[in-house]
Amino acid sequence: MFLFLMFIAMLNVTLGYCLAVTTSPHWEWPSLPRFRFSWPRRPQHASEPVAAEAPAQPAATWVDDQVTPLTEVPQVEELPTEWLDQLQGEGIVAQSFVEASVQVLRLEVGRYREQLIAAEGRTKNYLTSSDGAALVQLRDELLQINTEWLGKQTSAADMLADRRGKLGDFETQGVGLEQVLLDQTAQIESTGSNLSQLDFHTDAVLAGRRMLLEIARLVDLAHTLRDRMHDTLATIMRSQERLDSVDKRMQLDSGTGLLNRVGLEVLLHEWWRDDPSRQRLVSVVLVDIDRFARLNERVGTRGGDRLLVAFAQLMEHLVRRDRGFDRVVRHAGQQLLLFLGDTGPRNATSAVERMRQTIEATTFDYQGTEFELTISSGTTEISKDDDLPSLVGRLELALRTAKKGGRNRTAIDEGKGATLVDPPQYQVKGRVVKVDD
Structure with missing residues (x-):
């Protein structure tokens, strides 16, 4: 009798449990994040076949994808259009901003020198005739020539200064060239001041002779810059191993x-x-x-x-x-x-x-x-x-x-x-x- 009662009790418990499970609401576990690890690849021998690479998978740890941008090196095309036209007209193909600047300055200083030599010749002629009025006019023309040349020098120096630290392999040449231009600017301005103070009305001959001395100083400065341009070009050609194709x-x-x-x-x-x-x-x-x-x-x-x-x-x-x-x-x-x-x-x-x-x-x-x-x-x-x-x-x-x-x-x-x-x-x-x- 006791065993029968125990059997009935166990049966009731079992039937109750089954009924509770089948009638209870359905529960879902929240999905867990999946981590996919990238294991280091085993070095592959030359004799082994190369399998196609699968698309890259994200790593288990955070990776900073931000890349520091490279310094942008100024290009030749950043030169003024007038300068680019000069290079094209001379058939010059420059391979860097500094080289193009040097080439243009080399051409420009040659033209400036010719203007100075022409002014020197005219000064000598006017001195022969003691033509004070002509000397004054020539002095004013010379001041204008210097103003225009100073503008070109200043423009070149400013462009190099703006790109300082971005000239790549030619940083040293660019900084050196900028300094030469600045030094010459100060000396040309000093010579211009001397020319402005010449008194042709009191003694035209003496003033004319002094103007010749000032022109000679300007010519010397032009020679210095011309020689520096050739030096810089030689350095560029040597450093780029282009001497076989100059x-x-x-x-x-x-x-x-x-x-x-x-x-x-x-x-x-x-x-x-x-x-x-x-x-x-x-x-x-x-x-x-x-x-x-x-x-x-x-x-x-x-x-x-x-x-x-x-x-x-x-x-x-x-x-x-x-x-x-x-x-x-x-x-x-x-x-x-x-x-x-x-x-x-x-x-x-x-x-x-x-x-x-x-x-x-x-x-x-x-x-x-x-x-x-x-x-x-x-x-x-x-x-x-x-x-x-x-x-x-x-x-x-x-x-x-x-x-x-x-x-x-x-x-x-x-x-x-x-x-x-x-x-x-x-x-x-x-x-x-x-x-x-």
Whole structure:
């Protein structure tokens, strides 16, 4: 009886539980977030087949997808339209903002220099006739020329300043160029102030002579900027390894037809390319015409240019022509650089001494007026570790030694500093060089 009662009780409990479950409301568990982990890939061997990559899945941890933007390098197209037209008209293809700026300034400073030389010639003519009114008008024109040139310089300096820190590989060149322009601006403004204060009414001749001195200072500034532009272009071509493809026009000096600073870079590049171990001898000589500024004062800048061309042609004639790698380069202003391949420094010194004595025995005839020139020079050998800046620095120190020695001298640096040369007297022939007008 007891077992029967227990069975009935258990049956009731079971039936009640089943009834409760079937009649209760349905519950749903909230869905849990799914995490998908990306495991590091096992390195795949070259012999294993490469499976197609599945789309990337989000990682289990948060990842910052924000990428710091790269500094935007200014492009050539950011130059003023007028400047871009100049480059296109000259067939110049620049590959950076700095290079394009340098190219335009090189062209512009050449035009500015021509305006100054024309003003110098007119000043001399008006002085001859003591035409004070014409001199005043010319002074005002010169002030306008300077104002326009200052505007171009300031515009270029401002563009470089606005892009400072964004010029990439050419940051150093850009900052240096900006500083040169700012320095020149201050000097040109000072010269303009001096021109404005000239009193042509009291003494037109004296004022005119002073104006010639101010024009000469402006021409010197133009020469400095021109040479700096060539230096910067040479640096750009070298740093970008473009010396094998430099346009021949970019390598030649427009005044003398000689190689310029870019051409010198190409020359050194070709020499070292053909002699990668730098075993061959090569010497260089920096030649400077003594007191050339005084000559310019006598014959004017245009006459000085003509004399410089005649001098350069004579130096080319004196360089050995049966050698494959002897070259004459216009280094800067009235300075020439002689590149003498397969030649040690002492033989190079003997060669330039013969040239120096030949120049001393030469008479230059310009428009019926005769001139004698002398030169000073510094010689050194190119070492295996040299680059152009270190080489030029050594040459300039040697040249300075020759100048301090009384001019019309030669100094040599054989690795222990520059010393003056005590040369023999060579048998050289005197000659007269007719200078073309």
